[in-house]
């Protein structure tokens with residue numbers, strides 16, 4: 018909530034101003050709801066893309082230790098827009114860019130948990146419903162606020178938008194993680210769950226007809242599933258999807274069952290195990306997913322449009338293969354790092 022239920026005005030030095038209404042939680046989310054292109058990526062304190070300088074006014078910092086800011090950044094007076102809440106009118110210095118303006122205006126709503134389905138020992142599909150239609154682009158994410166957890170958690174949708182108001186997520190239980198534990202252990206079917214979204218720029222583009230490569234590391238499966246579903250749902254479409262899913266061991270294979278529902282002659286999928294166990298014997302691909310993508314598609318990687326999601330080291334390895342080794346143009350690369 019903004020202080021004392023008042024609206025505060027945020028001015029961007031040399032640029033536009035926008036309001037932070039009562040009840041708004043962060044400067045970033047207020048900016049995006051106002052259609053301002055404030056740079057950002059994860060929205061939850063991990064990446065540092067929403068750094069800015071405070072020129073005048075006062076802020077409350079929601080998560081002072083957020084890893085998105087280095088010690089050097091802090092010493093130089095930098096703040097994260099996703100962890101800042103103005104306590105009065107303020108002026109900030111940040112370079113905005115229209116490419117960060119939301120493609121769908123994010124809205125805060127109350128969702129209800131409709132169902133939870135186990136896919137593997139540590140991954141489940143969560144289906145929630147809101148009273149309005151589910152409006153987002155395939156590949157985007159929402160912020161969930163599991164009860165008893167400090168701060169928001171970002172989860173990518175795995176389904177397609179629709180008038181039924183259904184949003185689906187695939188969540189991995191992170192050992193020692195507060196938010197994922199709350200989703201698995203505390204939130205029950207029928208419970209309310211605050212949902213804010215959609216966010217994210219790694220959404221499906223339909224401004225070209227290049228074939229698509231989806232690369233999912235672990236729970237990066239969710240947005241890749243949505244992207245693939247979006248492409249395959251276009252009845253008259255001709256774009257093909259090459260789907261790569263990387264998991265660690267055979268125990269994780271259950272999560273790949275969601276790919277079965279995607280079968281079609283425009284899709285081909287490859288599952289890669291990075292640490293296969295001796296038993297039961299695995300005869301499929303092994304190794305790191307970025308190596309498998311290169312092995313399967315080189316030398317003509319630049320003819321594809323790439324979407325990928327997963328842990329930051331996996332995203333970095335894929336970026337290096339695409340951009341440094343194969344000169345895939347930046348406009349053909351869309352990704353989310355799961356901080």
Ligand SMILES: Cc1cc2nc3c(=O)[nH]c(=O)nc-3n(C[C@H](O)[C@H](O)[C@H](O)COP(=O)(O)OP(=O)(O)OC[C@H]3O[C@@H](n4cnc5c(N)ncnc54)[C@H](O)[C@@H]3O)c2cc1C
Nearest residue numbers: 059061080168171172173188189194195196197236355356
């Ligand atoms: C864009 C994006 C999309 C994602 N999509 C998925 C997905 O589809 N499926 C999936 O399983 N995971 C996804 N993640 C990861 C997910 O958001 C969580 O990081 C993960 O579930 C671990 O959360 P946790 O609460 O269990 O662990 P914790 O270790 O408790 O929390 C991890 C995350 O919560 C936030 N956080 C922690 N403490 C605080 C605090 N005090 N104040 C504010 N924020 C805090 C931080 O962002 C941190 O990275 C995504 C992440 C991002 C950035």
